[in-house]
Amino acid sequence: MSPTGEHSTAFRRAGLASIHPGTPESPWARGESTFVPPTSPWISVLSSGASHLQPTLDASPGTWVDNDPARAQSIRKNGMHSMMLVPIRARHTTLGVAVFVRTEEPLPFQEDDLLLAEELVTRAALSLDNARQYSREHIAALALQRKLLPHGLKDSAAIEAASRYLPADVDNGVGGDWFDVIPVRHWPGK
Numbered sequence: 211m212s213p214t215g216e217h218s219t220a221f222r223r224a225g226l227a228s229i230h231p232g233t234p235e236s237p238w239a240r241g242e243s244t245f246v247p248p249t250s251p252w253i254s255v256l257s258s259g260a261s262h263l264q265p266t267l268d269a270s271p272g273t274w275v276d277n278d279p280a281r282a283q284s285i286r287k288n289g290m291h292s293m294m295l296v297p298i299r300a301r302h303t304t305l306g307v308a309v310f311v312r313t314e315e316p317l318p319f320q321e322d323d324l325l326l327a328e329e330l331v332t333r334a335a336l337s338l339d340n341a342r343q344y345s346r347e348h349i350a351a352l353a354l355q356r357k358l359l360p361h362g363l364k365d366s367a368a369i370e371a372a373s374r375y376l377p378a379d380v381d382n383g384v385g386g387d388w389f390d391v392i393p394v395r396h397w398p399g400k
Contacts, residue, residue, distance in 0.1 A: 221246050224306060235288045235311060237280040247277035255295045255307055261328055262295040265318035267311070292318035296331040300339035308334070 221244045226233050238244045246252045251262040251274070269275040269285040276282065284290070292312040298305040308331045312319060 221252070221307075229314065235284060235290060235313065237284050245278060245280070247274055249274045249277060251293075251295050252307055255297050256304060259297055259299065259304065261297065261324055262293075263319060263321065263324045264293045264295075265320065267291050267293045289313045291316075294319050294324055294327050296324075296327050298331055298335045298338065300335040303339070305335060305338055305342075 223236070223238045223240050223242050223244055226236055226240045228235055251264065254260075255262050267275075267285060267290055269282045275285060290311045290313050294310040296308045296310070298308055308327070310319065310323075310327055
């Protein structure tokens with residue numbers, strides 16, 4: 211729910227960087243949910259898949275920023291005057307939106323800046339997607355490995371056996387498995 215009571219698309223801040231210590235430009239920290247008004251360029255970038263260049267970031271009443279008080283205050287307070295939004299897409303899937311704003315540099319973003327940002331985001335998107343796929347496959351491999359391990363040992367009249375699986379490499383779940391059988395009963399007459 212937005213600050214004005216209307217429903218909005220849910221976004222979560224996944225990453226954050228700034229030339230200023232502590233990233234004062236963002237009202238939201240990494241991991242927090244962020245409000246995005248339905249009339250904002252974020253929504254058009256996600257629905258169209260096309261980047262958005264706003265050479266002059268206008269936070270005056272009547273603009274899309276007017277429906278987002280926290281962002282409007284941050285824009286004014288930090289002197290943000292130009293913005294680019296680039297969809298983060300990999301393998302026909304939208305992973306998010308990269309936001310670039312200018313505060314210190316007096317010149318607004320231009321088409322050349324947008325082309326550079328799109329190239330940077332394309333490369334980052336591929337890396338993010340590779341990491342996402344690796345994580346998914348890694349989790350599946352660990353689950354399969356655990357399923358294939360024996361869950362118990364069969365009883366035997368001659369010996370007692372115990373086992374335990376404790377991976378030597380906790381992150382990858384490999385190695386460290388061994389079995390040892392020790393005779394614990396002596397049969398009479400032997």
